[in-house]
């Protein structure tokens with residue numbers, strides 16, 4: 001649909017709306033912790049809508065005949081339908097409507113880049129601000145969770161969010177990796193009656209949702225509860241199981257699994273290859289965030305995790321991972337946190353909301369700047385030499401290529417440096433399966449529609465196929481693969 005078509009449709013739909021819908025209501029703001037307070041704690045930054053906020057925001061939706069928002073959602077949630085149920089105050093039904101397509105709504109309501117997906121297609125965005133679809137999704141999911149928590153604190157009953165665990169009776173399917181792709185694939189298979197087992201290498205399930213995205217953006221309790229929902233559907237989760245080491249893919253087939261879904265993510269950090277990266281105090285974002293999140297470094301002294309505190313911390317990169325690292329460093333007590341990024345703010349891949357939050361939390365942006373050398377004393381980093389950059393012609397990504405400005409080098413004194421310049425496919429498992437076809441970058445070659453790989457009975461999806469992407473795209477891949485696995489098991493045709 002072109003911009004003009006969208007505008008025409010907007011006018012048509014808007015005319016159809018009743019009087020109260022025509023009333024101009026601006027997008028309802030999300031309450032947040034004060035930046036000066038929140039940059040010293042790990043509690044969630046955004047506080048969520050109240051019922052009144054949610055009803056008011058839902059009332060802005062004009063219920064388009066051909067809703068673009070649904071097409072903008074990679075898992076095609078019936079957004080129009082769930083918002084209409086909120087308008088009628090049928091909150092439980094609204095959540096069920098979302099869950100028809102998405103088993104992790106409290107997570108997606110928080111971390112999906114809605115501004116580039118469903119909300120981008122919202123007709124209200126033509127003239128003003130789109131409906132806050134993500135915030136409404138979060139509201140209905142959180143509402144159910146808070147009810148459960150109240151039950152538990154009151155001791156009245158042990159509430160099981162989704163009733164008793166379902167019993168699945170069909171064939172066994174193995175899922176490797178418990179990030180959003182694996183959890184979704186497992187959940188979809190269980191809904192179809194398959195006995196799905198997710199094998200996870202770490203001691204906690206959730207993938208990046210647990211070890212990467214920090215508590216202040218995605219509370220771990222929320223992730224735990226959404227994983228409980230998946231378990232209640234009948235999915236088994238086995239942690240501390242490194243497939244490729246503890247068991248091979250062959251072992252899985254030998255023990256009766258009819259198909260395997262590989263969703264091992266992009267957990268291999270990239271470094272810049274500049275001198276000094278081996279000094280103590282230089283971390284990959286992956287290690288830094290895992291120590292902070294999964295090993296609870298932020299709970300010092302209760303958890304004595306060796307880490308990473310520095311008075312002056314620099315983070316290299318411009319994506320969500322870089323901002324998460326910088327904001328974590330601030331909360332761990334750093335006085336100065338620098339974000340070093342080689343392009344300008346316009347080219348930063350992180351979400352606008354995260355950039356704004358980081359600025360409010362006093363992260364110092366060093367834009368058009370690139371590290372060239374790290375120096376240290378007694379094996380520990382003490383400064384990073386940087387060079388100023390300017391933007392040249394667009395590169396293959398369409399963004400203007402950063403070019404060094406000769407003679408513009410300068411030093412920044414730091415105690416800790418975190419590299420957040422991207423991650424590649426986790427090689428641990430795939431290096432043990434030579435018959436699996438890979439791309440040049442080392443990702444698994446798989447059909448974008450079905451997740452089928454070059455190996456019979458083996459499917460793959462999420463970051464291990466696409467490269468580092470988003471939660472919702474990983475979930476979409478898990479869902480597509482579950483359908484294809486069902487076809488494969490029923491028909492035996494690959």
Ligand SMILES: Cc1cc2nc3c(=O)[nH]c(=O)nc-3n(C[C@H](O)[C@H](O)[C@H](O)COP(=O)(O)OP(=O)(O)OC[C@H]3O[C@@H](n4cnc5c(N)ncnc54)[C@H](O)[C@@H]3O)c2cc1C
Pocket residue numbers: 111112113176177178179180181182199200201202205206207208209212213214241242243244263264265266267289320321324426428429461462463464468469470471472474
């Ligand atoms: C810090 C950070 C912030 C991010 N922020 C956002 C955001 O705000 N919004 C967004 O949409 N996306 C965000 N992303 C990206 C998003 O989290 C990923 O795209 C998504 O998690 C990919 O899902 P996945 O299931 O493919 O893999 P992962 O989430 O990486 O999960 C893979 C799992 O497989 C396990 N595994 C690996 N090898 C084995 C093995 N051999 N045996 C058993 N298990 C194994 C791993 O331990 C891991 O638990 C962020 C990523 C990071 C790192």
